[in-house]
Amino acid sequence: MGTLAGQAAFYYLAAASIASAALxxxxxxxxxxMLWVLALFLHVAGIFVLVGAQFLAAVQVIVYAGAILVFYxxxxxxxxxxxxxxxxxxxxxxxxxxxxxxVFAFLLMRWYQPGLATPTPAATVDAAPMxxxxxxxxxxxxxxxxxxxxxxxxxxxxxLGAVVVARRKTAS
Amino acid sequence: xxxxxxxxxxxxxxxxIGLVGFLSRRNIILMLVxxxxxxxxVNVNFAAFGHHLLEERGxxxxxxxxxxxxxxxxIGLGLVIALARNRPDVRIEHLxxxxx
Numbered sequence: 064m065g066t067l068a069g070q071a072a073f074y075y076l077a078a079a080s081i082a083s084a085a086l087x088x089x090x091x092x093x094x095x096x097m098l099w100v101l102a103l104f105l106h107v108a109g110i111f112v113l114v115g116a117q118f119l120a121a122v123q124v125i126v127y128a129g130a131i132l133v134f135y136x137x138x139x140x141x142x143x144x145x146x147x148x149x150x151x152x153x154x155x156x157x158x159x160x161x162x163x164x165x166v167f168a169f170l171l172m173r174w175y176q177p178g179l180a181t182p183t184p185a186a187t188v189d190a191a192p193m194x195x196x197x198x199x200x201x202x203x204x205x206x207x208x209x210x211x212x213x214x215x216x217x218x219x220x221x222x223l224g225a226v227v228v229a230r231r232k233t234a235s
Numbered sequence: 236x237x238x239x240x241x242x243x244x245x246x247x248x249x250x251x252i253g254l255v256g257f258l259s260r261r262n263i264i265l266m267l268v269x270x271x272x273x274x275x276x277v278n279v280n281f282a283a284f285g286h287h288l289l290e291e292r293g294x295x296x297x298x299x300x301x302x303x304x305x306x307x308x309x310i311g312l313g314l315v316i317a318l319a320r321n322r323p324d325v326r327i328e329h330l331x332x333x334x335x
Contacts, residue, residue, distance in 0.1 A: 073237045077245045084249050084272050088256030093265060100268055103249075107275050110245070113237055114286035119278070119294045126301055131271065131308050138312045139264055142319050153259045155328075160258030167251045175244065199291050207295050214302045221306030225313035231320070 073113055080106040093139045097132065104128040118196045242283035250276035263318070263325045267311045274304045 080103055087099035104127045111120035153160075203211055253276060256269030278297040285293025319325050 069237060073241065077241070080245065081248055081252070084252040087272065088252055088260065088265070088269055093262060096265055096268060100272065103272065104275065107249075107279060110242070110279060111282050114242065114282050116282045116285065116294045116297070119282060119297050122298060122301055123278075126305065127271075127275070131305055134308055134312065135264065135268060135271075138315060142264070142315075142325055153261065157259040160255050163258055164251050164255035167247075167254055171244075171247045171251070175240070175247075195291075199294055202291050203295055203298070207292075210299060214299055217306050218302060221309045225309040228310065229313040229316040 069113065073110070076106045076109045076113065080110070094136070097136050097139060100135075101128055101132055104132065115195065118199045237286075239283050239287040242279060242286070246276045246279040246283060248276075249273075249279065261326045261328065263315050263327055264312070266327065267308065267315075270307070270311075271304060274300055 083099045083102040083106065087096045087103060090096045090099065104123060108120040108123040108128070111117070111123060250273050253269045253272035256272065257266050260266050260269060278300055281293040281297040281300070283293075285291060285297075315325055318330070322329055
């Protein structure tokens with residue numbers, strides 16, 4: 064991909080991500096919010112492709128957009144939607160939230176480093192270059208094998224926790 | 236190609252939008268969704284630094300973040316179901332029983 068095309072793709076993806084995130088947190092209809100979040104996730108997957116994280120992009124589309132977001136949509140449709148649409152969308156504490164956002168933006172501009180510009184070229188490439196996803200898998204099953212197993216435990220606890228929390232209390 | 240500074244700026248802006256959404260929405264489900272936006276911003280940050288350092292470990296950390304996000308969605312929505320069973324809706328200011 065040419066440099067110019069890559070830049071253009073990045074700026075499109077960045078602008079679309081920011082716009083869909085902003086729309087997602089301001090729409091009053093929860094379903095519309097969810098659909099804007101779906102657009103955000105797909106554009107972020109495009110950014111992952113652009114920075115060479117293809118496996119992460121695939122996981123983003125399959126797990127985030129495919130599983131987690133459908134889960135959220137399912138819950139929104141399970142609960143009472145019309146009263147949500149009619150109600151005020153922001154709480155009375157929204158000036159506090161806006162102030163927190165303003166402080167965050169100030170800190171961002173204060174410590175933003177545009178000097179962090181050029182990716183450093185690979186200085187020490189001694190081994191034969193591996194295909195990208197293969198390199199990720201190799202790291203995941205060697206160096207990160209223990210965290211990988213711990214994540215399976217985290218997911219197991221989440222499954223059990225969700226069942227325990229959401230279970231209807233039986234009269235026993 | 237894409238500069239790391241631009242990627243970090245994008246990540247920070249997305250995180251800020253998620254932060255404002257989390258603090259200002261009244262619907263608990265949309266607060267959780269704002270949390271997902273923030274986690275996505277963190278993933279962009281990890282991928283940006285992985286790209287910058289020519290390193291795959293950033294992607295692996297982002298994978299773990301996605302797994303934790305899935306766990307958080309399951310637990311959080313379980314809590315929402317447990318709340319919605321006793322209340323007409325899932326608004327945050329109706330959860331006042333721990334206040335006095």
